[in-house]
Amino acid sequence: MKAVAVAAVLAAGASAHRNHHRHAHNDLFEKRGHNESEICVPGCTTVWSTITGAATLYTPPPPPPATATAWPTGPAVVPTPAALVCPTPGTYTFPATTLTVTETTTVCAASTTELPKGTHTLGGVTTVVETETTVVCPYATTKTEGGVVTSVIETTTYVCPSAGTYTIAPITTTVTVDVTTVVVPVVTTYCPGTYTAPAVTTVVETATVVFCPFESATPAPAPSAPAPAPSSPAWSNPSPPASPPKGPAPGGLGSSDGKWxxxxxxxxxxxxxxxxxxxxxxxxxxxxxxxxxxxxxxxxxxxxxxxxxxxxxxxxxxxxxxxxxxxxxxxxxxxxxxxxxxxxxxxxxxxxxxxxxxxxxxxxxxxxxxxxxxxxxxxxxxxxxxxxxxxxxxxxxxxxxxxxxxxxxxxxxxxxxxxxxxxxxxxxxxxxxxxxxxxxxxxxxxxxxxxxxxxxxxxxxxxxxxxxxxxxxxxxxxxxxxxxxxxxxxxxxxxxxxxxxxxxxxxxxxxxxxxxxxxxx
Missing domain, CATH: 3.20.20.80 (Glycosidases)
Structure with missing residues (x-):
């Protein structure tokens, strides 16, 4: 397996959920805010401008020995798939680990895919419009400086000339060998909660990098004090569904059949x-x-x-x-x-x-x-x-x-x-x-x-x-x-x-x- 080093670069989000002014009425009942241009975002509660800070390469700590017993540690603060280095042939065991996210965070994360020889178009942001529309989109891309490949989030303004489905700012890559695994940068949002990566045991015949994904386990509890960032989006990690009430609550609120x-x-x-x-x-x-x-x-x-x-x-x-x-x-x-x-x-x-x-x-x-x-x-x-x-x-x-x-x-x-x-x-x-x-x-x-x-x-x-x-x-x-x-x-x-x-x-x-x-x- 081949791996490409990718940076997780944070992007700041600003709340965009506010009401319109209704035609012929007071300003009520709209679901999201408005701008002169449409805004194509991963969720309507975030408006993207540009990346913050310089793009940096994530450098993992020294690789574990064969039959590893610990995860690598490093600067990552979000549950992006962990890059686990297997430097020599052998059996590697990576125990389960957990990571707690305290604020809604959006990063340029990685997604891997195998590609055959040839030129391929990957990634980008797909949007559907009903008429000619100008959209402003965040998108994930890669930059190479001094031979170092990093992933960043940038924005682009794109004119959709008519109704249809458009893929904005995709990446084009050329594969020169029969088949290889490439990493595609993806705009990814992690909501507050505790994430768990299960234990992994793998046998490798050559030096390789294994990507182990985290899975959301539990939502974060509501804080006891105001969150420090007033622009945090209104998302939260889903928790298991509540059991429907058996009947109306005191005072006649609710129902027993899902049609209250x-x-x-x-x-x-x-x-x-x-x-x-x-x-x-x-x-x-x-x-x-x-x-x-x-x-x-x-x-x-x-x-x-x-x-x-x-x-x-x-x-x-x-x-x-x-x-x-x-x-x-x-x-x-x-x-x-x-x-x-x-x-x-x-x-x-x-x-x-x-x-x-x-x-x-x-x-x-x-x-x-x-x-x-x-x-x-x-x-x-x-x-x-x-x-x-x-x-x-x-x-x-x-x-x-x-x-x-x-x-x-x-x-x-x-x-x-x-x-x-x-x-x-x-x-x-x-x-x-x-x-x-x-x-x-x-x-x-x-x-x-x-x-x-x-x-x-x-x-x-x-x-x-x-x-x-x-x-x-x-x-x-x-x-x-x-x-x-x-x-x-x-x-x-x-x-x-x-x-x-x-x-x-x-x-x-x-x-x-x-x-x-x-x-x-």
Missing amino acids: AMTYTPYDSTGHCKTPSAVLEDVKKIAGAGFKTLRVYSTDCDTLTSVGPAARECGLNLIIGIFIGNKACNNNSPDVAHQIDAIKAWAQWDLVKLVVVANEALFNGFCSVGQLRDLIVHTKSELGGAGYSGPYTTTDVVSAWVEKDVQPICDVIDVVACNAHAYFNPNTPPSQAGQFVAGQLSIVEKRCGKEGYIMETGWPTAGVCHGVACPGESQQAEAISSIQSAIGSKAVFFSATNDPWKQPGDCGCERSWGCSKVFGF
């Missing part, structure tokens, strides 16, 4: 408000599919006075919300006051199972922890005085819960909640979406020490691929089935219909989260 709730917004295909009769037709279909609850985000479009009667007629409950946009996170905000007044005037508390104060306001920087805590207390006072006695929460992405000192918020909510979309994790295929979402909820529950619920989860039918997470109708059906099985009885599915009034967004997916076809309505 669906998000709903009363906008037509152009982004304008639907008529009450059109809302009723939608709600009838959702109820007919077996759902028990609708989640609404705000009071705009006369949501409560149109969705409320439809929910009552169809026997559905409501999760209602107060939406917080930019510069509106305070008790004196006219927008907040208007929403609270509208809810108090409507006051059909028998329909309401949960009040959600703000949607991803921490992550987007709309609220500080103190502001959101005060707003929740204020809302509880206002609605409690008007007759509501049910539970309250706020919902955010997992990174917001683990990167900030959220205890003041935990103290004033009744249940904890998060939005979790496995599609944005490049290591999660549709078949494992449920495992990922359940793992996200487990992290948040431990953060606050309270019962938790997923306020948004789903899978798009259109957009770009992020690693093994690709959109599509069959992929959506597979992902939703996985989520239903793992955590559906505590999850709100996003969303009832597609939203053609939105911009496609960085991931090309914003319009395509409607899952009515999966549920048969």
Whole structure:
């Protein structure tokens, strides 16, 4: 076997998950941020610029003797496949080892492949676009300086001239012997957790290098203090799926059949408000599919006075919300006051199972922890005085819960909640979406020490691929089935219909989260 020395070069990521401004409405309900160009990234929560620091060659310690009893040690801090040197013929035994990753880290890792003689195109970033689009992509490549080959992450701007599938910045290599093994640099993200490489025994006849991969074992526990890097992505390593609850939780939250709730917004295909009769037709279909609850985000479009009667007629409950946009996170905000007044005037508390104060306001920087805590207390006072006695929460992405000192918020909510979309994790295929979402909820529950619920989860039918997470109708059906099985009885599915009034967004997916076809309505 031949081996090529490859460097693991770190790249810095900046959060790109923030809300758009909706056409004809307040800034709510979008899934990811926007830029002048599309951004093709391993997961939409990271924006790439360039590598940090000089490319360096990883130099392992002196090779172990035959019948080795220890792994090499070195500067590696992520579980990239370990290069184990076998310098002479013999039997080599490498015991199992573990490595703990404390922060989400992206590196230029290595993937090996055997190639015959000839010229080959390898690697690159594959993206799917629906129209002419300019994308900015991180890609892994190699550089040779002074005879030393290193792997680096760089960015490139690429114009996709029309709809189609494009492979950006691949590597071309020429093999001059009959067959050889080459190492291809790959952009790889490692999430917090403990990784294990199993014991390996191998017999070699010539000097060689053996690559032993790590496998993720357990997710990292939620930190007890804010994470030091505020730009860390919102990914976490999936943990085993939680067992679905046997029945509804106290207060009527959750269900026993994986069809608890669906998000709903009363906008037509152009982004304008639907008529009450059109809302009723939608709600009838959702109820007919077996759902028990609708989640609404705000009071705009006369949501409560149109969705409320439809929910009552169809026997559905409501999760209602107060939406917080930019510069509106305070008790004196006219927008907040208007929403609270509208809810108090409507006051059909028998329909309401949960009040959600703000949607991803921490992550987007709309609220500080103190502001959101005060707003929740204020809302509880206002609605409690008007007759509501049910539970309250706020919902955010997992990174917001683990990167900030959220205890003041935990103290004033009744249940904890998060939005979790496995599609944005490049290591999660549709078949494992449920495992990922359940793992996200487990992290948040431990953060606050309270019962938790997923306020948004789903899978798009259109957009770009992020690693093994690709959109599509069959992929959506597979992902939703996985989520239903793992955590559906505590999850709100996003969303009832597609939203053609939105911009496609960085991931090309914003319009395509409607899952009515999966549920048969």
